[in-house]
Amino acid sequence: MPDHTLRLSSGRTLGYAEHGDPAGVPCFYFHGWPSARVQGALMDEAGKKHGLRIISPDRPGIGLSDLHVGRELKDWPALLEELAAHVGAEKFHVIGWSGGGPYVLVTAKTMPERLLSATIMCGAPPLTFLGYEHMFWLYRLMIRIRHAFPTILGLLLRVGEQVSKGKPDRAPLKWLLRMLGPADRAVLARPEIFTVVRAGILEALRRGPKAVIADADIYLSEWGFEVGEIGMLIHFWHGKQDRNIDWRYTEKLSSIMPHVTTRWLEEEGHYSLPITHLDAILKQALGR
Template sequence: MTPTDNAPAIRPAERCNRLIRPGNRKLSWAEWGPADGRPVLFFTGAGMGASLGFGIEHLDGLGLRLIVPDRPGLGHSDPDPEKSLASLSEDMAAVLDELEAERIPAVGFSQGAVFAFAFAMTGRVSRLAIVSGQDDLGRGEFAEILPQEVRSMVETAASDPEGFTAFLEGFADAEGLYDLVLGMSSDVDRELYSTDPVGPAYRAALADGFTQGPAGYVRDTLLALRPWPFNVAEMPVPVTLWYGEKDTSPVHAPDFGLSLSRRLPDVRRIVDPERGSAILWLRAGEILADLLD
């Protein structure tokens, strides 16, 4: 981080909640911010449990209550053998019902973008922020700019989901994912993700996400890499795309959201030339405030 960057506030969840879904399946989420604040739903990145929020230092001032669910099979949420983008959206709708909220703003980070987009398509989101978000990587415009390894993963996820699942479950774990993220990151991101206060909290969130083993993460990754079963051109809410020009991850939008911005009907695209994927923590106050406009 540069000397002008303030270190993000990191602290344990202030409240933990759960509800029971059909089949006696437990769905859990963590919360930060005032209990009577306006709820904001946060879709975490790949493999992350709900123990790491963002923008904690801004929630009181903005009057926001950050809601961070564990997707099924991650953290403290029971696995869902039928997990799909549709079933995940039904789970999130149940959380909103529990909060007695009809529509709330939402944030999707990294791999969480696809789950945030899918839920926004249901009409239960009032405004959406996508931060360092993954795009639909199987689209033709990305064929020549994706690294061969990523392109092969996308093709296998589409053509052989069972083989993809078995392959990834054979070696995926929290430490391996942490090393992979750091290895794909630029220097500016690597510094944040490997040092206090974010680094240890990020590693702990991955360990939390893999508490039940790799299956939850693997299923999420399969869903994220397969062709999206919805058309973002029909997105019913305003979307702000946030990217850092120093984001070198090959599994985020390889064009920093340019293709997404051309497909979405109501969109703003912000590209920060000084930051990478960690823009989520370094411009958290602006990201959250923008959701209130």
């Protein structure tokens, strides 16, 4: 089984999964929102090909991990240090998809000497700094509901959980998938991809919507550090057809950072880019 748990020094439990090459170079994968450690399964085949041991932790409150009330983004590196010690990873790569992006950045800011590379695919931006102008309308609606009617947001997430259990070729899930661009719809039409994406959403909600909302609150809060002060090289990848997180956020973010590479894929979306171009993404991270 790829699932594992670790008892942290705080007494809380941290869940994580392992995929890829068990004898490979450690690579921590930070999942999106709403998702969980199971999303790391999408990197299993590529991890084996490139000799990477993919370790994907559940964030606090998600999946197998206990909730950490009052958690901030800056709490992440200390947690990662404990996990790295537990799995015997002195130096490692970090990769974040979507909501995992900020966790790559805070790790790069806090422990650059431990990192072999840092990569962000279609990453979430610092919204308090860059604003909500380019946000997907559904996310903007959820943010408004979060501020005004938090109880209703919990109910909506419960509805979303039930919708996610449906068949992708039938309403109402079929209607939601139509909101995505053609490249994303094509990728999610592949059963092996859709199954993992859906499993991540359901696993995120296994402890209830409170934990998922707490995870989302990180993106709506101050990050506690200046991204422009990150000294190590960050690799950014973003599809210009991404309707979940607009590529212009990554363009603005990367423009204020001193050491970055950027790849804009004209025809790729939020789901298609990390799936279709994973081989190239890992080759860049490994310097090949």
